[in-house]
Amino acid sequence: MIRLLFSSLRARLLCLVFLAIVPSVALALYTASEQRRIALVELQDDTLRLARLAASHQEQVFEGAHQLLVALSRVPEIRRGDAAACSRLFAELVKAYPYYITFGVAKANGDLLCNSVPIKGSPNVADRNYIQRALRTRALAASDYQVGRITGKPSVNFAYPVLDDAGQIGGVVVAALDLSRLNEMAKQAELSSATTLTMTDRNGFVLVRYPEPEKWIGRPLPEWKSLQAILSQGGRGEASDPAGLPILFGVTPLAGVGGEFYLSVGVPKKMAFADADRILARNLLVMELVGLLGVATALIGGDRLILRRFNRLVQATARLADGDLGARAGQADEPGEIGQLSRAFDEMAQRLQLQVKQLKEAEARYRALVENIPAGTFVTSLDERVLYVSPQIERMFGIPGSAWMSEPRYWVKQIDPSDRERVVAELERFKENSEPFTSDYRMRTASGAPLWVHAEAVIVRDESGRPYCIQGILLDITDRKQEAALLEHQALHDALTDLPNRTLLRDRLQQAILSGKRDRKPLALLIMDLDRFKEVNDTLGHHYGDLLLRQIGPRLTEILRATTTISRLGGDEFALLLPGADAEGATVVVHKVLKALECPFSLEGQIVDIGGSIGIALFPDHGADADLLLQHADVAMYAAKQSGSGYSVYASERDPHSARRLALSAGLRQAIQEGQLFLLYQPKIDLKTGDMIGVEALVRWKHPELGIVPPDQFIPLAEQTGLIRPLTLWVLNAALAQCRTWRDEGQEIRVAVNLSTRNLQDPQLSEQVLNALRTHGVPPDFLELEITESILMADPPRAMEILSGLNEKGVRFSIDDFGVGYSSLGYLKRLPVSAIKIDRSFVKNMVTDEEDVTIVRSTIDLAHNLGRKVIAEGVETGEIRGRLASLGCDAAQGYFFSRPVPAANLLRWQEAFRKG
Numbered sequence: 046m047i048r049l050l051f052s053s054l055r056a057r058l059l060c061l062v063f064l065a066i067v068p069s070v071a072l073a074l075y076t077a078s079e080q081r082r083i084a085l086v087e088l089q090d091d092t093l094r095l096a097r098l099a100a101s102h103q104e105q106v107f108e109g110a111h112q113l114l115v116a117l118s119r120v121p122e123i124r125r126g127d128a129a130a131c132s133r134l135f136a137e138l139v140k141a142y143p144y145y146i147t148f149g150v151a152k153a154n155g156d157l158l159c160n161s162v163p164i165k166g167s168p169n170v171a172d173r174n175y176i177q178r179a180l181r182t183r184a185l186a187a188s189d190y191q192v193g194r195i196t197g198k199p200s201v202n203f204a205y206p207v208l209d210d211a212g213q214i215g216g217v218v219v220a221a222l223d224l225s226r227l228n229e230m231a232k233q234a235e236l237s238s239a240t241t242l243t244m245t246d247r248n249g250f251v252l253v254r255y256p257e258p259e260k261w262i263g264r265p266l267p268e269w270k271s272l273q274a275i276l277s278q279g280g281r282g283e284a285s286d287p288a289g290l291p292i293l294f295g296v297t298p299l300a301g302v303g304g305e306f307y308l309s310v311g312v313p314k315k316m317a318f319a320d321a322d323r324i325l326a327r328n329l330l331v332m333e334l335v336g337l338l339g340v341a342t343a344l345i346g347g348d349r350l351i352l353r354r355f356n357r358l359v360q361a362t363a364r365l366a367d368g369d370l371g372a373r374a375g376q377a378d379e380p381g382e383i384g385q386l387s388r389a390f391d392e393m394a395q396r397l398q399l400q401v402k403q404l405k406e407a408e409a410r411y412r413a414l415v416e417n418i419p420a421g422t423f424v425t426s427l428d429e430r431v432l433y434v435s436p437q438i439e440r441m442f443g444i445p446g447s448a449w450m451s452e453p454r455y456w457v458k459q460i461d462p463s464d465r466e467r468v469v470a471e472l473e474r475f476k477e478n479s480e481p482f483t484s485d486y487r488m489r490t491a492s493g494a495p496l497w498v499h500a501e502a503v504i505v506r507d508e509s510g511r512p513y514c515i516q517g518i519l520l521d522i523t524d525r526k527q528e529a530a531l532l533e534h535q536a537l538h539d540a541l542t543d544l545p546n547r548t549l550l551r552d553r554l555q556q557a558i559l560s561g562k563r564d565r566k567p568l569a570l571l572i573m574d575l576d577r578f579k580e581v582n583d584t585l586g587h588h589y590g591d592l593l594l595r596q597i598g599p600r601l602t603e604i605l606r607a608t609t610t611i612s613r614l615g616g617d618e619f620a621l622l623l624p625g626a627d628a629e630g631a632t633v634v635v636h637k638v639l640k641a642l643e644c645p646f647s648l649e650g651q652i653v654d655i656g657g658s659i660g661i662a663l664f665p666d667h668g669a670d671a672d673l674l675l676q677h678a679d680v681a682m683y684a685a686k687q688s689g690s691g692y693s694v695y696a697s698e699r700d701p702h703s704a705r706r707l708a709l710s711a712g713l714r715q716a717i718q719e720g721q722l723f724l725l726y727q728p729k730i731d732l733k734t735g736d737m738i739g740v741e742a743l744v745r746w747k748h749p750e751l752g753i754v755p756p757d758q759f760i761p762l763a764e765q766t767g768l769i770r771p772l773t774l775w776v777l778n779a780a781l782a783q784c785r786t787w788r789d790e791g792q793e794i795r796v797a798v799n800l801s802t803r804n805l806q807d808p809q810l811s812e813q814v815l816n817a818l819r820t821h822g823v824p825p826d827f828l829e830l831e832i833t834e835s836i837l838m839a840d841p842p843r844a845m846e847i848l849s850g851l852n853e854k855g856v857r858f859s860i861d862d863f864g865v866g867y868s869s870l871g872y873l874k875r876l877p878v879s880a881i882k883i884d885r886s887f888v889k890n891m892v893t894d895e896e897d898v899t900i901v902r903s904t905i906d907l908a909h910n911l912g913r914k915v916i917a918e919g920v921e922t923g924e925i926r927g928r929l930a931s932l933g934c935d936a937a938q939g940y941f942f943s944r945p946v947p948a949a950n951l952l953r954w955q956e957a958f959r960k961g
Contacts, residue, residue, distance in 0.1 A: 085293075085314070089281045092295030092310045096280070099231075099242055100297045100308040103253075106144075106227070107203075107302035110220055111185045113142070114205035117218045123150055123207055126215065128159045135161035146196045146221040150207065151176060153216050162195050170194075170219075175304065179204035179217045187304030190224075190250035190263055199224045199263050201252060203303060228258035240312050241292075245269065247305035272296050272309050283314065290314075357387075370398040400507070421519040427476070427504075427512060429454045441521055443491035461487035461495065479504055479512070485522065497526040539613040541591055544598045550612035550620055554671040557624045561664055568664045569631035571621040572678040573638065574686060576656035578617040585651060590617075592648045593655070600644075604637050620678070628694065631661050635692045658686035661694045709751075709759055716746050716759075717771050723747065724779050725945035726796070728954070729916060729938045732930045737955055739795035739829065741938065742780040743945050744772070760801070769803040774813060781821040781828065783948050788823070792952065797829040799861065805832070805843060811850050818856075825855030831882065833861045845876065852877035859916065863904060874911055881908045885919025885939070891928050902932050909933065 117123060117138075122130035135148035139161045149160035155171025157164060170176055178186035188202040200221040209215045231242055231253050243261070244253035249269030254261035266272070267287045275282030276296045286292050291314040299306040364372035373391045421438035425431050431449040439446055442459065449455055460468055464486040475482040482502040487495050502517025537549035545553070557568050575597075582590040597619060601611050610622035621638070623631055639657055646653045660682025668674040677695040685693035716722055726740040746754040763769040780796045787794045804810055818825055830851070832844070848858050859880035883904050887897045901917070908915045917929050920939030929937055943954055 088312060088316065089293050089295070092293050092312050093281050093297070094295070095240075095242075096295035096297045096308050096310040099244075099310065100299050102230075103227075103244060103306070103308060104299050104302060106222075106230075107187070107299065107306075110145075110203045110222055111205070111303070114185065114203055114218050114220055117148070117220075118205050118207045123218060124209060124215070126150075126152075126158060131159035132161065132163075135159065144223055144226045146193060146198050146200050146223045148221075149219045151204075151217050151219060153180060153214055158216060160195060164195055168194065173202070173204075175202060175204050176217055176219075178303075179206055180214055183208075183214065185303035187302055187306070189246035189248055189304070190252055192263070193221055196221065201246075201304075224252055224262055225258075227253045228255070228262065231255040231258070239316060240310065242308070242310050244299075244306060244308045245272075247307075252306070253308075268292075268294075272307065276307065286311070365394055365397070370394065370401060400513070403507075423449075423456075423517055423519065425456075425515045425517075427515065429457070429472075429515075431456060432514065438519055441490075441519070442488070442496070459488045461489060463487070475502070476504070476515075482517065485526075495523075496521060497523040542595055542598050542613050544619075545610055545612040547612065547614050547620075550610060550614070550622060551671050551675070553610050554622055554674065557622060558664055558669065558671060558674075560624070562669075566625050567627045567666075569623040569626040569628075569634075570662045570664070570674045570678045571623065571631065571635065571638075571659050572614070572662075572675070572682045573619045573621070573657045573659045574682055575617040575619075575642075576658060576686075578655060581648075581653055581655070585648070585653075589648045589651060589653075593646055593653060596646055600641050601638060604641050605634065609634075620675075628661070628663055628666075631663065631694075632692075635659050635661065639691050657691070658682055659692040660685055661692060663694070667695045709748075709754065709762055712748060713746075713759055713762060713766070713768050713772075716748070717768065717775050721747055721749070722772075722775060722779075724776065724783070724948070726783075726948060726951050727938050727945040728943050728951070728958075729797075729936050730942050731936050732926070732934055737794070737958070738936055739797060740951065741797045741799075741831070742776060742783075744776050764801055764803050767803075769801050770807055773798075773800065773804050774817070777814065777817050778821070781817050781823045784823050784827055785821045786948075787952075788827075790952075793827075794951075795827045795829060797831050797859065799831045805847055811847055814851060814856060815854060825851075826857060829857040829859055829879075831859050831861040848877050862918075878913060880914040880916050880935075882916045882918055883934075888917050888919045888925060888929070888939075889921065892922070892924050898928070898932075901929070901934075905933050 120134065122134060131150055138148050139145060147161045150158040151170050152158055155169040155173075155176065157168045157170060173188065175186040175188035183206050186204045188204075190199065191202065192199050193202075198221075200223060202219055202221045204217040204219050206214045207216045207218055227244075232255060236242060236255060238256065240255075242253070242255040243251060243266060245251055245266050249266045251261040251264055251266055268284045271282075271284035272294060275284065275294050276298070280296050281294070282296075283291055283293055292311040293314050294309050294311045296307060296309040299308060362372075372394060379387060421441055422433075422435040423431060423438060424433040430453045434446045434449045438444075438449070444459075457465065457469065468484055468486045471484050472482065482500065485497065485499050487497055490496055499520040499522045500517060502515055504512045505514045505516050506512050537546060537552075538544065539546045554570065560566070561568050575593075578590065578593070581593055594613070594617065598611055598613070601619075601621070605611065605621070608624055610620075612620040612622070614620050621634065623634060626634065638659065642655060642657045646655065660678045660680065662668060662674045662678035662681060664674060667677045681693045681695040684696075685691060712721075723745055725743045725745060727743060728737045729739045729741065730736070731738050744756055744760075746756075746759055748754050760769070760772070763772045777798050780798050784794065784796045800810075807813075814828070814830070815825075818828060832848075852858060857880075858876075858878040859882055860876075860878050861882045862884040863881045881904065883901055887900050887904075890897050891901060905915045914935045915933075917934050917937040918939065920926050920929065920937040920941045922941055926937060926941055942958070946954055
């Protein structure tokens, strides 16, 4: 009966040990926990009471200082400002009151009148905050921690106002309380060595500290912020000291002392648990003795009842592990769990013996089969320990089979790091799903050389369907991969320059756009066309042209970042992809590229100079997909090539394919015919007299759907579509009609109208201008035609003919935007123009840029020497107006005087301008 009772391991162990010990331990721990909680609450209350008691004592000390200063403020010598008597009184007072370092009186302006310590000169203490508060509040004011300027000792100073007979403040009486004395008082409080008592000012600087005051006085208290939080929660709380130990604090402010002071008492948290821990230790000691007795009983009983039988199982297991597949436990007839375990062990050993026999037989057959085929073969356990590798794999990698089988997953270390994570994940899915494994990846040979392999594997199962190993093959596919990589490179790179071609550029552009959308970063696409490349081909031949194209990539690679993609799109057209670049960054790169192209190219002894025209398209401003960015960069490149500016940023108004541009092109003729256009007039002011000497007519378009369209968007369209002639005639007639209206009203106002390049190419221009003058009855000298330098130099003979003919009839001319073109001075001298208008780009920065001042001064001198007037455009400030007048400029226009205004408002503006 006893044998059956103890046949269960669980029954024996629980009866011998745990059932007796666990409840006692739980009860002891619960009791200790409650005692610790109660002790913690009591200690927190004690710290707050102690802090308030100490604060009350300090308040009495500060109140004593208050009463002393009140008495001193009424002393006659002090009230009447007798410095000598005051100093003598204070010298005696310091001896009588050793808690004070010094006494003094400061005048209302801060000058020190007298002091208990002899002083040199007349120091001023007006900068002391507590002095100002005493003067402002007429009450006691206390300072924060400070070191006396005269005594050099740490102190807390008190100030109290001194009133004269009329009740006016004549100054303040000051007393410096010696902090070392306060700390001596703290030492007398008979606190325990583990308790800290601290008084701080409002900034957290220590005034009183127990213990070790000399270490803390004047230093910021590390736990100051924690104490403020504790004070806001009622004055009781927990914080950590600089060493990280938990401290219980009681915190309270000092009341009615003329300043902000705080007193805290801290006690280590562990002091609250001392009694409870002693009781717990005693109880645990008793239970330990009981437990030891129980363990001894369990050991003796377990040895006799359990361990002897269990050791037989251990010995059988050790023999099995050493390779003795015939090892058996021999206790199959035992009752209880040990008997069950013995029977299970014997059955397991018998199955293992059979499986090993089958595996060896299969291995022999497998070796005979696989070692004669081209592919390498392998066998691994389910935990990926290599059990076998064929000689082909040993030769393939130069690694012996013993190395492959030396440690689990040795083969994983041979996988290239860039493929390792992927292959391991594929293998895990293969083992989970039991589907055939197929993968291509890179491995490393014994010499470290890369090797591409193709691997296939399956899970092998026993007769019962349970998996027990993995079998697979390896093929060396390095040559095939290299051929595929070469074909892929040829498909994605330009054959002549070996730069990425359009296909690869577009793929990288799409990836950069996706990355830009995800990270909210811009990118820039640049398309560049080589200038004068056709001349190289036509003059030297295509061989030299090819040599030139091959040098473009290396030259750009030297100056650009590695993240930049340089691509050849075809012919002499290249593209640059700049991830992360905005408009400013793209412009910087453009200047680098154009500068790099300025250096001549050497082509087998032939020196060639070329240039480039670059178009810039930005993501997301100019498009959110690759095709649109390529198209817009191409449009910008052609704009740069046409203007000769070197580069251009995409603008929809210059894009012949943009929807807005198409809409404007379609509606411009209708706008001219149906009165959608209107004129604004900007006054020109004589800088000497301040009178208006004329106006410039500026055309605007009020589109019925798009609203107000600026002239820089529709005038280039008019020039390209041939509508510039009717547009100019409309402006000319509208301006002259308004001029006639003003003349009828008694206002002699001359008008200026702008002409374009196409107008000068119109053979009927002169007749059209004269007909308009006759139609509206306006004298020719009331019309001024403004022409830019670039228009004049496009066809100088033609310009001279038209200008001379109209000038002989009385029409006046001026050169607009002077300074930004390339006029010949010799030709300019002969032109019949009456005025030169300085471009606004030189005028707007005259105040800050001396180079612009030099250009403006030179232009004025040149024009005056040629007998021409000078008009400055873009005058926006009075300072610029004054600078122009001092340089002798004749007239000006700009926002400083007036923005362009409708004709109906011009006369009202003129009247207001005259009145100032």
